[in-house]
Amino acid sequence: MSHAAQGQTQASASNPSTLAEPSSVIVNKSAHEFDKTLFDSLLSRRFFFAPSFEIYGGCAGFFDYGPPGSALQANILEVWRKHFIIEEDMLELDTTIMTLADVLKTSGHVDKFTDWMVKDLKTGEIFRADHLVEAVLEARLKGNQEARGQAAAPPAAEDDKKKKKKKVVKSTAVKLEDETVKEYEYLLAQIDNYTGEELGDIIKKHNIVNPETGNELSQPQEFNLMFQSEIGPTGQVKGYLRPETAQGHFINFQRLLEFNNGRVPFASAQIGRSFRNEISPRQGLLRVREFTMAEIEHYVDPKDKSHPRFVDTKDVQLQLLPKDVQEQGETTMTHMTVGAAVGQKIVDNETLGYFLGRVQLFLEKIGIDPKKLRCRQHMSNEMAHYASDCWDFEIKSSYGWIECVGCADRSAYDLTVHSNKTKQKLVVKESLTEPNVYQKLDIQLVAKPFGMKFKKDAKAVEAAIRGFSQEELAKFKFELDEKKEASVKIEGGAEHIVTNDIIKIEEITVTEHIREYTPNVIEPSFGIGRILYSLLEHSYWARESDVARGVLSLPPLVAPIKCLIVPLSANPEFTPLINEISAKLRRAGVASRVDASGASIGKRYARNDELGTPYGCTIDFASVANGTLTLRERDTTDQLIGKIDDVIAVTVALSNSQMKWSEACQKLEKYSGTQEIE
């Protein structure tokens, strides 16, 4: 919680969402403290999302999106598609969720995508081992401080980051030895680095038990986080539900490259569902077993990570938390432009910097509060097995700072392992304008005597020699030149002696017109559910008059419905106007909804404040008599009035973020009627 204040100087010049902000803000959005209970109740009541299989008792880690949640998600994804895929000509993909086990074996997920779990030996309850150790030790440290009458120290960066994941354990005021406090602090700082065995030792040494039952715990067991299934009826073809969409891009690399006429850099992009079989998910949408991702894989020449459009993002402001700062136990954020961060080598290269800037712009565009957004570099001990550098966009919510977008440089890892495994080339061929000329040792065999000498092993001997690196070959040649023979080990281990009459190794000049290389991959990967949840928290506030009157100030760009059409009553006289206005808004591509229910106008607007609907048009008898319409703005509840077509034109412009409310106030008259009954 201590970090929000530090971010308040963040420039908001680059925040496109300010367009939607009414000019005459007579709204006190911070009149009430954020109330999680009321907020959760709103999301459930308005069916933004709800536990899946709710009438069957639910199942942790699964959520269904109702109409406003689905529309909000669809709108976020549409902005994402335009901002990234269309704007940058990315190649969109749609690959399968079910993935052949071989693919994920090669990528490392079968072996390394695991967590350690421990069981309560009596009840069988299962915990994530690292989370449990962490929670228990932190509770003991807190209890120690209470016993010593100390105020709790502000959490360090790492603790703060992790608080979100763990089970909360109640502290009891028990004093600890100074030695013990030091040991606990050391263990907590390293908690991400322990193997299962080490976690087991810590649990034993420090008498960690199930905090609720007091029962002993099992040895930590490894648990793979992928959902497994069988393909077809034989039981012999294993598949996993993908834990990320990325592998679907990589194994299609050669086709994508061909589609792009063989040229690099280019990017592929995919929006789709992924799965992680979490051991014990808590925290609503932030830790789920099934989620929508949007992933970009940008393929780039490892020798040239410049970006042609870098200039477009170099002035974007970021709030950075680099690794060296964290490694000193600090959490001080630095405000810096992308250009400066790349210039000072805090961010490694232009392409990575470019994407950090683009991601920042995207998140601001959909309405994420830039003060609650930071860009944290991974420390070396927390990097995924495939990454060579990684920055996370973390968004602050009531759960703390949560990773919502990861920007990793996956280097050539994935393409290399898939290529090695399948023996398929996953490389770029570049025609060189200046040929590459260099010297190398070349092997020439005297075919007949070579074959006669080694018989059935001849091929293996040749393969072994041709498999030498240039250094090994130089050594081999040296030995041959010296002793007229040299020994070589073939596959299987047998050794053979090669004599200098059947082989010639000479330095030759090579002129290459084509360069072949495995591109590096820069990957921005978006967790859409986490972004959506954070956005809802950032948008939520309650009217000064009543803490229960919640409002979601979603930008029109992503609001589920842009305009509510409210007839004063169920009088059939209003029907033709309702149909006319609906049709005109629909034709202009503005999502609207009619609320002709019997509730009072005030209640209907309050309901739509909770749904985040930015505008409302009221049809009354004046509409029928004089052809006028009133237009209400959600945040201020201000109302304007004008001729129907003028009001529609203004509503369309507002909904498309082409007009600000202050401009609308110039175009239409202020309305001072008393239609809105509170």
Added chain:
Amino acid sequence: MSHAAQGQTQASASNPSTLAEPSSVIVNKSAHEFDKTLFDSLLSRRFFFAPSFEIYGGCAGFFDYGPPGSALQANILEVWRKHFIIEEDMLELDTTIMTLADVLKTSGHVDKFTDWMVKDLKTGEIFRADHLVEAVLEARLKGNQEARGQAAAPPAAEDDKKKKKKKVVKSTAVKLEDETVKEYEYLLAQIDNYTGEELGDIIKKHNIVNPETGNELSQPQEFNLMFQSEIGPTGQVKGYLRPETAQGHFINFQRLLEFNNGRVPFASAQIGRSFRNEISPRQGLLRVREFTMAEIEHYVDPKDKSHPRFVDTKDVQLQLLPKDVQEQGETTMTHMTVGAAVGQKIVDNETLGYFLGRVQLFLEKIGIDPKKLRCRQHMSNEMAHYASDCWDFEIKSSYGWIECVGCADRSAYDLTVHSNKTKQKLVVKESLTEPNVYQKLDIQLVAKPFGMKFKKDAKAVEAAIRGFSQEELAKFKFELDEKKEASVKIEGGAEHIVTNDIIKIEEITVTEHIREYTPNVIEPSFGIGRILYSLLEHSYWARESDVARGVLSLPPLVAPIKCLIVPLSANPEFTPLINEISAKLRRAGVASRVDASGASIGKRYARNDELGTPYGCTIDFASVANGTLTLRERDTTDQLIGKIDDVIAVTVALSNSQMKWSEACQKLEKYSGTQEIE
């Protein structure tokens, strides 16, 4: 194949795709016979889709969509969303793919969503039993005809329908007894109706073996078509990947109803991935294990299936194949309007008729050839376990007539079974303007003596009596009145005697102000991959000059890219114009792509003909000097010329289907240059 001709009188007045048709069609689209090999090669070469995990050897039934396939799919889904969700104010949902086993147990999928399989006893190869029997018997019948020197008879409706699914078995000219022929024909007509045991008997009786190895086959075993997995680490929570999105709607019904302010009719809609673990999928995109569906569940009062917007679709022309026609072994289609079909009770009710009309309009809008589209009613023996009536939109392709959209009346089946299982009410409450007054038998217990008499069983006895239907209760009362006592069986089976001093059953008058009912569900369910594949086939043809020069005449509405921007050469002088034109098209929402590769202009256009890109703008030196641009139309290869902004305006209008090519020809001058080098 014999059916296409019958459909050629289909009116195309309602076909919105004709808007995209050039007026001066100088194109001979049927110059060449459809060549499946060339067509498949085009789809693969241009990466519309390709086998998943291709570099790992692939896995039957899984396909990845490349850039043009993904864009085509996204465009089809966008049209779908506008045509159904937006236009009809449906409530969109996004529910999980992983589904708790209990849900699918209740829905009937765990028990009934199965196929029968047989194994080659030596090689272990697995076949779908009904498909194999069918293929072998048909091959024998064909062999018999060959042996008798007869031409193959035109397939009957049913055979034609099924040809698509089965394994193709080569026929050998062997003469059969007349008796045998009759028996085979009978078996084939009934093939959908056999149990596993019956299929096993047929296999034995007719010596059906693996046609490739000649090996014997196992007894048929039941195989559930759902992918199974385990949720969480305990191994005790079973889940299945959903076989349809529908159940996610039904279990959220109460929340949806509340969101709709308690009013019926309304519809929920969902687009998402579903899974079927097919035994042995063949036939490309038409039978896959993972696929995108779009499903609508329309909830309606079972007593009133009228539809307020029925008038909007009553004139839509359908090509109908009703069940009574099929039951006579006929395939004659009837052309009829929706209004006539509902009026003549061929289609049961207005709501079902309304959706048939809307689906027809949707399919025509995206470019499905109405001559290759029919609406076939299910015969009673092929209905799914939950359906009470069902019409399939079948689209004709080289695989025969394939079900692409199912329109089922699922009655109250799903809501009832989920409600019974969970004890949650899934009902609509309707305030009655006229209260419903009726007589009923009412039970009053004399609590104390009743409790004392039955002690621990008192509750069970009460429950048993209250569980009686009105008829059972009348019988019970009669016995009580006659004999002063009556017996009742409680759960578990024990019998108790109830005497008339501790219970009173009397007729009372009930006045209901609220009617409670379970709505019926009309479900249009779309297989997006099948529609997409059929559309590609319908759009494909080859230029008269060269059978290898394929063109995909996709309507601009769904074409992956609307406009190709082609600079004459890589001359940097063209760059500012490329950027200007790209930016203007992007701002107008028109998906364009620049092809600045080194290939000739003709080659670049040919490539984009294969991608279905309807328009192309060529930038040449005249563009730089005079500010002109040429515009090429894909099907005719006609070119127009005009000022850059005029050409852009025309391109935008054409791409949005707001202008026909004939109108464009009025606005811009015909171009007679020689830039396009063939």
